[in-house]
Each structure stands twice: as structure tokens, then as C-alpha cells.
Amino acid sequence: MATVTEHQSDFSTLPPLPGDVFTAPLRKPAHIGDDWLEPKQADYSSFEDAIWNDLFLRQMDVLPGHACSAFMAGLQKLHLGRGGVPEFGKLSEDLGVLTGWSVVPVPMLIPDHVFFWHLANRRFPAGNFIRSRDAFDYIQEPDVFHDVFGHVPMLTDPVYADYMQEYGRAGWKAMRYNRLKALGALYWYTVEFGLMLEAGEVRAYGAGILSGPAEAVFAVEAQSPNRIMLNVDRVMRTDYVISDLQPTYFVIESFEDLYRQTVERDFDRLYRSLPPAFTYANSAVIDVDNVVHTGTQEYLLRGGRGSGADPV
């Protein structure tokens, strides 16, 4: 990302999207502007606040010993356990003092280029709605619990906070090379499902792991998944699964390591050399891998989600 500013350096207003760049078509609700922001955060009912509280308590049962220390510290610093869905204004105030980030409400998944633009400005777009009791365990679209509980505590870490901003800037470059899927794989295997080493132990920092009950234990302890040290070139060539536990997790040494591996990378060169499709299956271990744990893939081989297979 060292030369990321070559094409796009001014993110003060939403840059125009070049006509030849493909992004997923999403229907914008009528009351939403080009920034895709809600005019204000939703008013949550007491039932919805209770859903937040129950989700919070459930995660606090499993996360100690599985989540990285930066995440646990972030929960404390932002007082996310004070009860009910956090108020974004207060959250942004606290976060602003720590790392200059804010949290802004959006109605749904937003277009890639708008998402990148908000990140480049240290604004984290968070779903305005919370899941229903019927969808307590699994949701298709990220809600306020996934976004705020899962992602926002990590933004209290100064190096991680810088990584997220650089990721947003890098998104504009990836679009121009038509390599959004490759950059998406990097997001997936770091921001959503990343693991790290702390005093020789594996811990989770990815929001997809930290905001759900099953994956925190599976990612950190189970025998099934591979755990491989992060290599950006390799990760950006690797397919990923969105509807089940991951067959492979990538592990960083530290947030400085993550920042260095990506921000100091020549992405122009990388994008020019990447094939148009993913090269590696999501369960593969390849010869260049620095392997922490070679998974048995037993969970996957038994059929994965919906098959009754234990996440072991």
C-alpha cells in the first residue's frame, strides 16, 4: 500500500466511482444519501436492548482465554457492557479520544467504495438494526451487535486503528485493478477471522470470531482447522467460506506485523501478478506456509454446518 495514494489521495469528499469499476449493486433506501449514512441511530426497544445484553453475556462466557487482550481491553475502555445497545455518539466520543475513530449508523451492507471511503476517514459504519430472537445464533447481514461488539473494541488499539484506515485507502486501488475479491480475502482472514499470537498462545482478534459463540473456541482450540502464519500474497489468493466455520485461520505475530505486511507492500505489483480467480482452496496447506497447526478438517469432512458434525 506504499503507493496507494498514486490514484486517490483526497478522501475529504466521496470520490467519484470510475465507470469501468464494478461493485455489487445494492438498492439504496429512499431516505439515504450518497454516503449511505442513517440520519440518526435507531431507537431501540427494551426487547432489543435485552437481546444486546443476552448476546453480550453469552460472549463474555466464552471470550476470556480466547479473545486477544486488545479486544478485552477495548470492551472495558468503551464500557460496552453498561447495558443495552450502545449509543453511537457516546461511543464515538470515547473512541475519538483514544484513536480518532467514530462509529456511524448505516441501514444495511453498503457499497464497497462507500465503505472504503468511510474507513479512509476513520469512520466505522455499523448496522443500525439488531437481530431478532429467532436469528440469535446466526445472521446473514451484520447487525449492530456484530459491528459494534465485534469490530469496535479493536479500534481502540492505535496500530490496528491505522491498519483499518489504510485498508480503506487500499480499497480504492483494488477497485481500479479489479481485485476486490483478493482484497476482500485479506479483510476476511484478518479483520473478520484473524488470529494472533500472545505469549506463544493463539488468540482471536477477528470480529466474525469474537461476535459469535461457536467460532471463538473452534478457531483457537479445535483440531479441525489449519492455523497458518499470515502471508499477504498467499491470503489474497485463497478462497473463503462465508456460511460456515473456517477451514483455515491465518495468524499474525502482532498488529505491527499486520500493519507492516500490508501497508509497506507494493500492491500495484501484487495486483498485476494476481490471477483473476482464487488459486488455493480454503482448506489447503501449501509448501510456502509457515504452519502453526495442520488441521484434521474433521468438521468439514463430516459435512460442516447443518450436518450435525461437532466443531472439534
Ligand SMILES: [Fe+2]
Ligand atoms: Fe464484520
